[in-house]
Amino acid sequence: MRKVKILLAGTVAALAVSGSVAHAERGTDGELKILFWQAVSTLNPYLSGGTKEVYSSSMVIEPLARYDEKGELTPTLVTEIPTADNGGVSPDMMSMTWKLIPDVKWSDGTPFTAEDVVFTWQYCTAPDGGCAQAAQYEGVKSVEAVDPQTVKITFSEPKYYPYSAFVGAQSPIIQKAQFKDCVGAKAPGCTSANFGPIGTGPFVVKDFKPNDVITFEANPNYRDPAKPAFATVTLKGGGDATSAARAVLETGEFDYAWNMQVEPEVLATMLQAGKGKIETAFGTQVERINLNWYNPDPALGDKRSTKEAGPHPALSDPAVRRALSMAIDRTIIDEAGYGESGQPTCNIVPAPDMYISTANDWCLTQDIEGAKKLLDEAGWTPGPDGIRAKDGVRLSFLYQTSTNSVRQATQELVKDMWSQIGVASELRNVSASVFFGGDPASPDTFQKFYADVEMYTNNFDGTDPEKYLAEWLCDKVPGPENGWQGQNIPRYCNPEYDKLVAELAKTGDLGKRAELARKANDMLTAEGAHIPLIHRGQPSAVSLSIEGLRMNAWDSELWNVADWSRKK
Structure with missing residues (x-):
């Protein structure tokens, strides 16, 4: 006690x-x-x-x-x-x-x-x-x-x-x-x-x-x-x-x-x-690319990006999710868009220090050849246009984010990096007021996720990540039944992850809590719920x-x- x-x-x-x-x-x-x-x-x-x-x-x-x-x-x-x-x-x-x-x-x-x-x-x-x-x-x-x-x-x-x-x-x-x-x-x-x-x-x-x-x-x-x-x-x-x-x-x-x-x-x-001046504080903000685990095909109508739509035809393959991350050069993205207010990361929980994991640091080094090999071994072969396909499914993704010059520049960089491994991207940006607005009637919110991949920043209040990690529980997936307000945007669901978060909630020892939080963080990155890119500071302009x-x-x-x- x-x-x-x-x-x-x-x-x-x-x-x-x-x-x-x-x-x-x-x-x-x-x-x-x-x-x-x-x-x-x-x-x-x-x-x-x-x-x-x-x-x-x-x-x-x-x-x-x-x-x-x-x-x-x-x-x-x-x-x-x-x-x-x-x-x-x-x-x-x-x-x-x-x-x-x-x-x-x-x-x-x-x-x-x-x-x-x-x-x-x-x-x-x-x-x-x-x-x-x-x-x-x-x-x-x-x-x-x-x-x-x-x-x-x-x-x-x-x-x-x-x-x-x-x-x-x-x-x-x-x-x-x-x-x-x-x-x-x-x-x-x-x-x-x-x-x-x-x-x-x-x-x-x-x-x-x-x-x-x-x-x-x-x-x-x-x-x-x-x-x-x-x-x-x-x-x-x-x-x-x-x-x-x-x-x-x-x-x-x-x-x-x-x-x-x-x-x-x-x-x-x-x-x-x-x-004026720029005031910056580093907390837990991470710019990330979420991968949609459900099928967002428009032909599915109201079922798209819901459990009824079934798993994503390409992103349900762990090899595809891993290859997309391996192909990204986070250092270039950081230098181009963030400078001193950012640093490359492989973690969705980037702070405080006791919660920082190094288990996924493989993502810090771009590996184009390794990503190609992974896709080759998984049966995704390049077609005449260079885009990989398997069983009639092409690796061509709608990639959306909010309208912002840094984000659009990041999209262009990632599109080029993915093209080097045989993955095509259609880029789309949505007004931030709509994208983050939460209107359950809008098809363009980040919760609706009517795209294959989407990019934005999120963080959590305070210094303890327990409630934040709970956002990826199976019962937090957005859908019509909860007005599209669930926090599990990627639609990730793993009963073993749920058990890990439940164990975290029952643990009082600080060292053990940190260990469990790191394991949960590692699971999310390793399994491809998302692709962390940049640990962002919070810079705001002040008179x-x-x-x-x-x-x-x-x-x-x-x-x-x-x-x-x-x-x-």
Whole structure:
């Protein structure tokens, strides 16, 4: 039991409500202008796995606790982080208890209570719902309001790292009164609530034009009467990463631009204008190519990319999946698109250090001849046009990603590399606001995955990968039954992997947890659920007039926007 206590206490930093120097008066710094070149489509992160939705909504709705810029847990809506040492986590690891801060109000002036926390769990786990963040609640048996200020979570079995549900920007609390009629299949249709959630955060939604612009106002009921410093926030969406960088670094039109996925030499030129800077933090972001394990043939209609479609005719072959990875030169991709803000990787869990595996480092060295030999031995032979085929199936893939100059350049590089081993590629890019939007009616979302392969970046909150690795469980595959909101985008399913993640959930020893996490990571890469490419930093452009920002790669980048102010 002693090692378990070390885990539960040692991973937690602040155990009391942390504060910082208060602003003189709320709203004295006027307007804050933020630019997301990937436009926001909803402010309900439970209906979209997109980072843009998680980050933008984090200014309004909050979790019980979040991760700071060091990756350490810090209280948000609670008095302290429950641990084994302070009695907040039961000795048998079967339950944990959160104590809410007294007198917190929703932005509409009504009390924030334990019932709202219970409802949030019910909302995300509703039988007919499509919750994009279902993995956050994996292993939770029940959530109970002991009293208005006390929440008890009971697990289905001992939970040795219990900081998942209601922790981090991906798992915020939503108001029961606002969403009570939006549970299950009704969730996507609650436009008013999804576009304007009532929250406890520093800002409230004034107006939301999907895939365009959001205006926020300071929350009059925010728990710190001196914050936020800004009276309003305008979050503009759309455009591209290069123009977003220019709007902060060269023209000074905006104060903050998220996700500067821009060629290094272009950013260097812009910085010479002296109006802004690039803030970068390395966390767990990995640019990867997902391989579709289901058949996405358009001729299958509504069955495409679902279990009913059957396995992919080519990517179901392990030799094909391995050869595609072997053919890629990750160093060239890194030098061309990322520079100092990236490094080649073979891991989907690239940090912290204790979780980094070297078992798949074969992928760091391009091996064209080895990939050709592998395909030859598997019976994939080149045709007259040089494209390999077997039993009437050609190695020709639709390769999609979001619209971005770095991503399109990566597509071109990978297409050329794959052509060298006899694999053809049709390249497609989709507007980021649509690709990451989560609209169950759209055929172009990354969850629908109506392509053979697709590329994007993903990461996880905090420093423990358990809940992230749970995203590849068999029951997390997106499909019509869950509104296409499952997190297992490649449609990977291996009962042995499920068992490994279940064992991780039952393990308290830090060393053993790291070993199991590495094994799960290795299985995903070795079996070809995806092809990891680049461990990305999170570079964003910030005006030199903004202070108080603490760049965070472990949670929402806007996690402490209440502390931002303009230099006088």
